[in-house]
Amino acid sequence: xxxxxxxxxxxxxxxxxxxxxxxxxxxxxxxxxxxxxxxxxxxxxxxxxxxxxxxxxxxxxxxxxxxxxxxxxxxxxxxxxxxxxxxxxxxxxxxxxxxxxxxxxxxxxxxxxxxxxxxxxxxxxxxxxxxxxxxxxxxxxxxxxxxxxxxxxxxxxxxxxxxxxxxxxxxxxxxxxxxxxxxxxxxxxxxxxxxxxxxxxxxxxxxxxxxxxxxxxxxxxxxxxxxxxxxxxxxxxxxxxxxxxxxxxxxxxxxxxxxxxxxxxxxxxxxxxxxxxxxxxxxxxxxxxxxxxxxxxxxxxxxxxxxxxxxxxxxxxxxxxxxxxxxxxxxxxxxxxxxxxxxxxxxxxxxxxxxxxxxxxxxxxxxxxxxxxxxxxxxxxxxxxxxxxxxxxxxxxxxxxxxxxxxxxxxxxxxxxxxxxxxxxxxxxxxxxxxxxxxxxxxxxxxxxxxxxxxxxxxxxxxxxxxxxxxxxxxxxx
Numbered sequence: 001x002x003x004x005x006x007x008x009x010x011x012x013x014x015x016x017x018x019x020x021x022x023x024x025x026x027x028x029x030x031x032x033x034x035x036x037x038x039x040x041x042x043x044x045x046x047x048x049x050x051x052x053x054x055x056x057x058x059x060x061x062x063x064x065x066x067x068x069x070x071x072x073x074x075x076x077x078x079x080x081x082x083x084x085x086x087x088x089x090x091x092x093x094x095x096x097x098x099x100x101x102x103x104x105x106x107x108x109x110x111x112x113x114x115x116x117x118x119x120x121x122x123x124x125x126x127x128x129x130x131x132x133x134x135x136x137x138x139x140x141x142x143x144x145x146x147x148x149x150x151x152x153x154x155x156x157x158x159x160x161x162x163x164x165x166x167x168x169x170x171x172x173x174x175x176x177x178x179x180x181x182x183x184x185x186x187x188x189x190x191x192x193x194x195x196x197x198x199x200x201x202x203x204x205x206x207x208x209x210x211x212x213x214x215x216x217x218x219x220x221x222x223x224x225x226x227x228x229x230x231x232x233x234x235x236x237x238x239x240x241x242x243x244x245x246x247x248x249x250x251x252x253x254x255x256x257x258x259x260x261x262x263x264x265x266x267x268x269x270x271x272x273x274x275x276x277x278x279x280x281x282x283x284x285x286x287x288x289x290x291x292x293x294x295x296x297x298x299x300x301x302x303x304x305x306x307x308x309x310x311x312x313x314x315x316x317x318x319x320x321x322x323x324x325x326x327x328x329x330x331x332x333x334x335x336x337x338x339x340x341x342x343x344x345x346x347x348x349x350x351x352x353x354x355x356x357x358x359x360x361x362x363x364x365x366x367x368x369x370x371x372x373x374x375x376x377x378x379x380x381x382x383x384x385x386x387x388x389x390x391x392x393x394x395x396x397x398x399x400x401x402x403x404x405x406x407x408x409x410x411x412x413x414x415x416x417x418x419x420x421x422x423x424x425x426x427x428x429x430x431x432x433x434x435x436x437x438x439x440x441x442x443x444x445x446x447x448x449x450x451x452x453x454x455x456x457x458x459x460x461x462x463x464x465x466x467x468x469x470x471x472x473x474x475x476x477x478x
Contacts, residue, residue: 026228030145031154033200035161036193037097037138040104041131042165043190044073046310048124049285050173050303051183058183059117063421067414070285072121074410076128077135081406084133085399093141094206100137101198103130105191112188127190136402139386140394144207145227149325152451155386156321159379163317165193166284167310174303212238213392255393256400264462267446268385268401271333274439275377276408278340279432282416283309283366289417293351293425294362305363312367316374328451329380333443336376341436343369348429377439381405387450390459 048070056066088096107127114120138158146154169186176185205227211220217238224234256265283290287309288302324332346365381401389397419428450458 024150024228026226027146027150027154030204030227031142031157033197033204034097034138034141034145035157036197036200037100037134038158038161039165039168039193040101040190040197041135041138042162042167043169043193044104044108044127044131044165045281046166046169046284047173047186047190048073049288049306050170050177051186053288053299053303054177054183055120059120061117063417065117067417068121069117069124071410071414072124073128073131074406074413076125076130077132077406078128078403078410079125080129080132080134081136081399081403083129084136084402085396087133088137088140088395088399089210092206092210093137093144094201094204096133096137097141098198098201100130100134101194101201103127104194105198108187108190108194112184132402132406135382135405136395136399139382140398141207143383143386143394144209145205145223147229147233148452151387152325152329152383153321155383156317156324156379158382159374160314160317160321163310163313163374163378167307167314170303170307170310174300174307177300177303208237209394255390256397261389261393261397261462263446264388265397265400267448268388268397269404270442270446271377271381271384272401272405273408274337274435274442275381275405276412277432277435278337278373278377278439279344279412279429279435280373280377281409281412282428282432283370285413286416287366290366290425291362293420308363309366309370313370313374313378316371317379320375320379323375324379324383325451328449329384330443330447330449332376333380333447334440336372336380337436337440337443339372340369340376341433341440343372344429344433344436348426348433350426351424351429352426384447384450388448388458388462390462 052066052069055061055069059065059069061069084096091099104127107123107130111120111123111127114123139155142155142158143151172189173186176182205223206219208220208223208227211217211223220238221234224237229237255261287306288299291302291305292299320332343365347362347369350362350365385398385401386394416428419431423431448461450461453461
C-alpha cells in the first residue's frame with residue numbers, strides 16, 4: 001500500500017469501483033469526454049479554411065492580411081502552449097480543461113460578432129490560446145488515465161477528435177456557405193462542444209498520476225477505481241510512481257537537460273516540427289485555395305472537395321487508433337513519411353505540368369497524402385510527446401513539444417501563399433517533400449519504439465541512453 005492520505009473532492013472519489021463489465025467502458029467514457037478538447041482544437045483550426053473565403057470579401061483583405069487572418073489563432077496557440085505547462089502542473093488536468101472550455105465559449109461568441117478585422121484578429125488570438133493549451137493538456141490527461149495496453153488507442157482518441165473537428169468545420173463551412181449565411185455562424189457553432197466539454201469534466205476523475213505526484217494518494221487510488229482498474233493494478237500503478245521517485249523531484253526544467261531526457265525532448269520537438277514541415281496545415285488551411293488553383297472555380301465546390309479530404313482524415317485516424325498498439329509507432333511513422341513524400345512530389349509535378357481541370361486527380365493525391373498523415377504523424381506526435389516523458393516532467397515536456405508544434409504550424413501557415421508566389425505551387429510542394437525525406441531519416445535514426453511499454457519502462461529507456469548512443473532498434477521490444 002502507498003502511505004499517506006489527503007482531503008479530496010468527493011466527485012473524484014466514489015465509494016465503489018465500477019463493476020467488472022464496465023472496466024473498459026469507464027476508460028472510453030472519460031477519454032471521449034476529454035477528447036472533446038481535441039475536437040475543439042480541430043474545429044477552431046479548420047474552420048478558418050472555408051471562412052477566410054468570405055472574411056476576405058467582408059473585410060477587403062489583401063493576400064498578406066489573408067495570411068494573418070489564417071494565422072492569428074496560431075499566434076495565440078503559441079502563447080497557450082508556452083504557458084500551459086506550469087498551469088497544468090499547478091491546477092491539474094481536469095481543472096485546466098474546464099478553464100479552457102470557458103475560453104472557447106467566450107472566444108467563439110466574440111469571434112462570431114467581430115465588427116472589424118482588428119477585433120476579429122484579437123478574438124482569434126484568444127481562441128488560439130485555448131486550442132494551443134488544450135493541444136498539450138488533453139494528450140497528457142489521456143496518457144495518464146489509460147492503462148499501458150490501451151494507451152496508444154486511448155491517446156489517439158485526441159487525434160481522431162482533432163480530425164473529426166477539422167472535418168466538421170469543413171461541413172459546417174459548406175452548410176453556411178450554401179445557405180448564404182456567411183462566416184459568422186461558422187465560428188459560433190464551436191460554443192456547443194465547448195459547453196459539453198465544460199459540463200462533462202464535472203463527471204470525470206482527475207489524472208491519477210497528477211494526484212499522486214502531489215501527494216494525494218487516496219484520491220489517486222479512487223480515481224483509478226473510477227477508471228476500472230482492479231485492486232492489484234491500482235497498487236502496482238501507485239507503487240510504480242513511488243519507485244520512480246516522481247514525488248521527490250521538483251526541478252522539472254533542469255531534469256529535461258539530463259542527457260537521457262534531453263534526447264527525449266529532442267525526439268518530441270523533432271516530431272513536432274516535422275509533423276508541420278511536411279506541409280500538413282498548408283493543406284488543412286488552404287485546401288479550398290489549392291483546389292481553386294487547380295481549376296475549381298466555385299467556392300462551394302472547393303469547400304466540398306476540402307470536406308471530402310476531411311472525411312478521409314477522420315477515417316484513417318480511426319484506423320490508426322486500431323493498429324497503433326499492434327504495429328507500433330516507428331513503422332507507422334516511417335511508412336507515413338515515405339508515402340507523404342511521394343504524394344507531395346506527385347502534387348508538385350501536377351502543378352508543374354499544368355493543373356487546369358486536374359481537380360479530381362489532385363483530390364485523389366491529397367486524399368492519399370492525408371491518409372498517410374492520419375496513420376502516422378497526425379496521431380503519433382500527440383501520443384509520443386505525452387508518453388515519452390516521466391510524470392514529473394510530462395506536463396512541461398509535452399507543453400514544450402506542443403509549443404514547438406504551434407510555432408512550426410504558424411511558420412507553415414503564414415508563409416504558404418508567399419511560398420506559392422515565390423516558388424510556384426509546384427515548388428512549394430517539392431519543398432515540403434524535401435522535409436518529408438528529412439522526417440524519414442529523423443524517425444529512422446532517433447525515434448524509439450514505445451509500443452506496449454509502461455510509462456516507467458519508457459523512462460528507464462531514456463535513463464539507459466545516458467550511458468550509450470541510441471540506435472534505431474535500441475528501444476524496440478514488442
